[in-house]
Amino acid sequence: MIVKHFQTLHLDQYSAESMHLNPSTRYQVLLTINNALVNQTSREALFKALAQEISKIIAFDRFSINLYDESQSSLSYFATAEGITPEAIEGDSRPLAKGSIAKTVIRSKEPLVIPDLKKHTFWPSVQAMVDAGLNATMAFPLITRSNVLGSIHLSFRTPPDHMNELADFLKELSGQVAIAVDNMLAHSELTDLNRRLQLQKDFLLKQSENIYDPDNFFYVSTAMQNLMGQIQMISETDASVLLTGETGTGKDYIARFIHSLSPRQSGLFVKVNCPGLASTLFESELFGHAKGAFTGAHAKRVGRLEMAAGGTLFLDEIGDLPAPQQAKLLHVLQDKTFERVGDNRPIKADFRVIAATNIDMEQAIRDDTFREDLYYRLNTVSLHIPPLRERTDDIPLLLDRLTATESVTLNRPAPEFAPDAVDVLMAYTWPGNVRELKNLVKRLIILHPGKRLGPGIVQGMLQTEQTENDNASSFPSLAEMEKQHIEKALELSGGKVGGSGSAAQLLGIPRSTLQYRMKKHGVGNSVDKA
Template sequence: MILIIDDDAAVRSSLSLLLKRAGHEAEAVASPEAALDFVRHTVPDLMLMDMNFSLTTQGEEGLELLRKTRVFCPGIPVILITAWGSITLAVRGMQLGAFDFITKPWDNRQLLKSVETALDLGNRKTVTDIPKTRQELDAQYDFSAIIGKSGALINVLSTVARIASTNASVLITGESGTGKELVAEAIHRNSTRRNHRFVKVNLGGVSRSLFESEMFGHKKGAFTDAQADRVGRFELADKGTIFLDEIGELDLASQVKLLRVLQDQTFEVLGESRPKKVDIRVISATNANLTEMVKKRTFREDLFYRINLIQIYLPSLRERREDIPLLASFFAAQQSLQNRLPGITFTSDALELLEKLPFPGNIRELKNLIDRTILISGKSRIDAGDIRAQLIMPEGNNASKEIPGEMKLEELEAQTIRQAIEQYGGNLSKAARVLGISRAALYRRMEKHGI
């Protein structure tokens, strides 16, 4: 049962009719006092709550009601209803534990989607039969592109299993090279949208001037270089999933435009005045600390809450070292297939060495190292010496020495970065490339280690 809390009789009537037509049982009350009286004796499955009950409260009464209902119904999702100009108020409500916010005038389809997602996720919190091992997960879900069986990875895949079939927006965080795109694809592949498009957008590579054309499309003649119609990424992803990679790189002006689309999934093609609607699921990814960016006002807080309904942290390779042998064997098998090489194996000392390396570039760096070692050594059985010869460290320096057992991972990472920079004469682009990380990621690690 869904509880509607709004002092406007027309809103209560409209929402009640909409929800009942969609097959939901709905009850409506007109005041905070009536709402509190209701939840004292009945626990709803979800609440739709207006944030303004008078002209003088500026939303404070709504926030106070949210706090009080959370006491009586701590696990019940709340969707806030507010005006577009009061999104700051909605963000405060999200900070207090609200599930989502809808702006007036709302879009019926979008509101129902938010309701269904909230109810679905609420039901899944009580589900206890989510598989706990890699074998059990693979029997029910398609995770074929993700290699590993460590506890840290199983936690990620279990979360994906729980939320894949919902429409919840997902934010995937983690260092560069950890496989965020693969996890996004796994969410799509295991969702009800699997037969529609998975559209990838690297926002770090979209300039501010081309953002609207790239994302929303344009009509021929909309601007000087518009020689033909262009379909935008959002339209391409209709009925499917759009993956917004490196969302932390988006400038503030583009963030506002993106927030508008994510709010009601409506946009205007450049050169066309009629708005278009799409039905998409949004998955975002970043290696930046968005919470810090929000504090520094370089990332909009309202956009952060809009994309961050479910957050999945993808562990670094250092946090799942037991997966390194499996990944190494997988990349070796790929090389064998691509270059028609005989089967390639690793000696035990080679695998031990791989497990000790810091891999600041994570899985991407591991793949580069394995590929380089196989192609240059020309051997079908790789030993530790073959791998050392392809490390960043120049031969005759520290490359021939075993990694000191007492050296901390942080120190080892710093040493590897220094040697890469030294080897390429201070050329950070080349150092980042051989480390398997982006230039921006290299800058962050240099700052972290005081290099």
Template sequence: MNDVKKLSGKKIRTIPISNEEWNKHLIAMINSGVEPELLEFFHQLKDERDEYRILVDITNSVLAHLDRDGMVAAISEDIHRYFAIPSVSIAFLDGGNAVHFPVIHCLWKEGKGNYCEQKNYPLAESDIQNRLQHPQAVALNAETTEPLLHDLYSVGMQVALLLPLTFNSHSPGILILAHTDIGAFTPAVCSLLGQIASRISIGVDNSNAWNEITRLKDALKQENTWLNEQIQNAESLNDIIFQSTAMKNLLRQVEIVATSDSTVLLLGETGTGKELIARAIHKLSPRSAGPLVKINCAAIPASLLESDLFGHEKGAFTGATSTHIGRFEMAKGGTLFLDEIGDMPLELQPKLLRVLQEREIERVGGHQVIPVNVRVVAATNRNLKQMVEEKTFRSDLFYRLNVFPVEVPPLRDRPEDIPPLVTSFTRKLAARMNKTIDTVPAAGIQALCRYPWPGNARELQNVIERAVILTEGSTLNLQLNELKIPPAAAPIATVHVTPRKLPAMFNPQTPENDDDERARILQALRETNGIVAGPKGAANKLGLKRTTLLSRMQRLGINTREL
């Protein structure tokens, strides 16, 4: 007899007995005058052997594939080989989409082989879910109202057998077998196909689980990428350093708009710190517990920007091997920062407008409408009004973005912010490079205040970074020859701004001038009787290192002997 074994817990194998061997046994039994009852039993064993072989082969095909396309193609090939059924389809009803359900069709044509394709059918126009209760054969004709069955009729099928795929008390889909012969599905064939459907149910359920794991893995990978971007680009909110009236006025606007959920448009030259302002808006908003997701519309090719924003479904285009979650879905419950919005391709702008108006998206290659709960902050260094006049930016999108415009002033219009920025950049970059730099030449700061800074704060940071790299001692080695700074017409007076009560993240930092610093050091030295080092020394009292205090005393001309 045919022996059925389970090997390694993975696949089921049979030790096949060929038809020739069965026929030899049958002829020998007939020649030996075996009773008809025994011959009938022998035929029954042969039929059972054939059924086992079919079930084992199809089970192996199911276990060998986790992806839907490969599984359906393998199952279709087995069913066609054993039953000559020309059309095999599986409808996936896993509840993942309330609008459409996918069906993978495999059609066999005489002499041309087979081809498989996936098609989505509208759930509202289909009664496919009502057919999940019992297996049923349906005669096909031109009047069939079911879109899926009508498509089968249009390729020459006359009858379809619908077999629910039930596993663990739920139905992940339906196996649909169609034939050109109206009498193809006999009771015996239907019985065996029912057993096949129960095995396919396990495969479909596993495939759905694998798709969900793949989706979550893709989402986690994208989230990790986003978190790495945040870690690399993150600036402390306390790094909004200012002492100018222009920045005070700007941050008042930030405080006001942050508490609303309105779209904000940040305008300003490159390098002015628009991303820092976007972070501040998010941090002060009711959405601060949610993610802040950034996308640079100028850094992503136009062909990929739509997928990056809205996501795409598996198979939407060549290379789309899995479902991709876009930035709008990643920013759920938080803020989406659209940087360089002026560089968004014109053909993509209507889709962004629809999202802003309807608060819903559709992934590329998908038909499901996905609601999004996102606050949008956009930024650009381009003149959008002029672009609207030149027809290179849609006017309706501009008006939708321009709900609350915020102009970030350039650095040349707020030179009083340069000294604290220089101090902050020096401290951070020196710490990053494991250097101790505690002195910035006053003449260098005055020269920096005279420069127009076309690259704004970003250019200033680059100049300071170069100076820190070249510094070998404790005094910042500024290299200003390449900046072509105009000569000073008169000494620049320090601008003092009375601080208004703002959040801690907006505390202005006023630099200490030499006279104030000299007076503070002298007072500490008098209180410690001229002792510089030690637990009772002036350095400890001032919160400075001994070498730092000695360096400042030397620069300011302070001698303990003169106290």
């Protein structure tokens, strides 16, 4: 062991009787120190209290506590060091290898006492201590439940008398300090976690308030009355709900409405935009990650599933979730148990699931792009949100309320709609549904504030929107471009999917990825060569 090469004092050869503090006095000192530590609420306060009590019995010139991060093999100070602080070992975090004395006691789990530092200046950290005027030091590992938390250090300009007896006492004290440090770290971690959770909750609630207001939910049509009747019945249950409907029909709004009526309304409504989840971040985003789980994971992160505990998890556009992520999600939904990335401790989270999609899920199952078992897990209750063209009775009411609210938001006087202008709106097919109606109202308020609008102005605006929609639809989507690119690569490779000279090689992607995307876009090939 490295220690045997040093001129050190072996603590186990000294007894309590050789200490100037007799057993009774020693007990009283330890009790006094313990009482000084128990009521501290911060790392700095705990360290200052400990330094003050130790200074009453030991005239140290420098006192510090190092924390050891095993995953990063690094050291950091528990709090600001007391007394002389050599500049060479300052800093928030440093490699364990740079703290020679700390490394020795942490690796060996044994104390180290050096009466003459000048004999060990081959260690850079010791040379820095000598340069600062320190000539002797004592270091002790901080151990709780067989885990090394770090090390405690006392250094001196002049070696104290009876250094071995002091070291014997400090060895006993280090166990007490280890417990206090461990408790403070746990307290700090819990405080930080609660703070992050509160920030996340405040953010999510703020987002919810900005997007959703139950007082702005307007309808008179029979189709919507029937839908709301179903919502009233299912809201009091914990059944998973699948919302289907075209883009712009208000699936997000309906999901929030269900949550607001449920017994979970005091919990969070946590939205997950499934298409926006990159495969590399899927697990971290949903499950969270432990500190040090991967490069850049500087702190523990609470995932969306854990945030939704006691509330509602909304999986928006679930039909666009890639197959590998579908399998992981299914596993979690089956038992509501998951593990953070980089941590093997199971976490249970009680949340309700609402999912939404604008695609034909049964067709997706037939096309083998969506798992049938996940579909049935999500589809305990299915609600279809009717498009606006199937509930035209709602258009006059929506027009009136949207005009009133948007004119306030835009700070412009609300226009007035002539009856025949409303007729034009009711005859329109509304491919963008309520979202399109809301955008039209905004345009009319901006361009014609406070005016009476006849059918000509409204029809002209609708034609403009239709032209823009037609132009947008004539421009190929990203999915269409990807499909064309795959088809071209297959043509150039003679239908060869994988291997040398294949479509996968031309595209620079793995064969399995190409096969998945071919299936997703319905791309076939006459010859599937290896």
